[in-house]
Amino acid sequence: MKKLIAAPMTLLIFTLFSVPLLSAKGLPANYVSLKLGGFFPQSGDLDDINADAGFNGEIALGHNIAPGFSVEGGIGYFDTKGRGSTPIGNVEEKFEVIPLTVSLRGQVPYGRFEPYGFLGMGVYFIKDKISVPMLGSDSDNDTDLGFHIGLGGNYTLLNNVFLGIEARYLFLKTNTFDVDFRLDGITFTGNVGYRF
Secondary structure (H helix, E strand, C coil): CHHHHHHHHHHHHHHHHHHHHHHCCCCCCEEEEEEEEEEEECCHHHHHCCCCCEEEEEEEEEEEEECCEEEEEEEEEEEEEEEEEECCEEEEEEEEEEEEEEEEEEECCECCEEEEEEEEEEEEEEEEEEEECCCEEEEEEEEEEEEEEEEEEEEECHHHEEEEEEEEEEECEEEECCEEEECCEEEEEEEEEEEC
16 A cells, blocks of 8 residues: 555656756756845844844855756845943944855746745855944944855746845854844845846
């Protein structure tokens, strides 16, 4: 009985995964993508300064290295700003971050639709700016290694143009003004790209 069930299940799994890969063979191997959206703070440290959601943007360049797999490099920008009360007034703190990232992506194309998952790492150039009433402002910079994992999907239109959405969770720790600080967060983006 188990053999009778296993054979159709194996055939079904093979069909589900082989047909999409065959339909994706005609796509060009390279792509460029513009990703625009928001950064949403997720760490306790960012909660402590009442950090707001901020802007997130990225330009990515990718290459299909094997059926179902690609490698993607990107450069981007995101920010978040928070505030806290002190005896002399509200203190504002803003983090501005420029990431250089690389990701390994696994995708399973179904015709024009391409869902994918990815993981990667990056170098993050961080600027921390603090403004204190009556005392002015100051800034500190740091460069740190971060990691990310995410999911997304693209839909290819005519002439190799595609639209997509993506969600990414970032794990990032920094040290500015001699204080350890976690900048973990989620980015959501809408993407437009071109295959070539």
